Structure formats: structure tokens, C-alpha cells
Amino acid sequence: MSEMNENPLMSEKEPKIKVERKEGEPTGAFKGASWAALVVGVASYLIGLFNASMELNEKGYYFAVLVFGLYAAVSLQKAVRDKEEDVPVSGIYYGLSWFAVIVAIALMAIGLYNAGSIILSEKGFYGMSFVLSLFAAITIQKNIRDTQVARDRDK
Secondary structure (H helix, E strand, O other): OHHHHOOHHHOOOOOOOOOOOOOOOOOHHHHHHHHHHHHHHHHHHHHHHHHOOOOHHHHHHHHHHHHHHHHHHHHHHHHHHHHHOOOOOOHHHHHHHHHHHHHHHHHHHHHHHHOOOOOHHHHHHHHHHHHHHHHHHHHHHHHHHHHHHHHHHOO
16 A cells, blocks of 8 residues: 555655766756757748748848858857957957958848848748847857867866
8 A cells, every 4th residue: 555655756866967067168958959049040041941932042142141140150259259368369350250240130131121022920030040040159159169168177
């Protein structure tokens, strides 16, 4: 009778396995969430672009803006981080990184504003997928850098 009342969830818990993580290194969950956000953002954007009923040259424009934006965002994150950590960064590279991100966002906004063949909900979809992708790319680059710094510190 006592066996039936015993709750398996209330039994003695096994000790958690300690995951080895260096000081300052992002958790595996945060790294995974960052990669998932990038995959979801880019895949959503590209699937929407593939299924869109726009001319091929328009699709090429939006694809090029996405690639340019991803590169510009990672480049800016690196330049800002280097400057913050007193790693030499030329003023022109720092300025060009900011300029590239602003231009990528402006190209996306202007393209969507002027796109007559895209309904408003699709414009929002592309905008949100674009922003999610840029943010995720920045986060992944930061995670990689934080992991490198944490591992180099322990050597």
C-alpha cells in the first residue's frame, strides 16, 4: 500500500552534473537561443522571399540587403567591442561600421516603404525577420568573443 502512495517526483534527487563553464562564458542555453534566433530569422526571411510574388530583381535586392545587414551588424559589434576593450580600431573602420548598419537598415526601410506589391503584414514580417536576424548575428558574435576571452583567460 505504501508503494502506491510513493510519488516518483518526491524521491531522492540525483545530484546535478556540473557543467564546466569558464568565468564570463555564456551558457549553453544562451548560445543555443542565439543560434536558434538567427536560424529562425534568416529562414523566415528567406522562405518569405522565396514565396513572394515579386520580380526576381526585387528578391535579389532584399536578399542583398539581408546579407549586407548581417555583415554590417557583426562588423559593428566587433568594432564597438574592440574599442571598449582598448583594442586598436581605426576611426574610419569604426565610422564605416556604423554607416554600414545605418545604410542596411535604411535600405530595408526604404525598400519596404516603396514596395507597392507587398501588403502591410508582409512588410512587417520582413522587417521583423530582418531585425531578428541582425540582433541574433550580433549576439552570436558576442558569444563567440566572450567564449574566446574566457578560455584565453584560463590558459
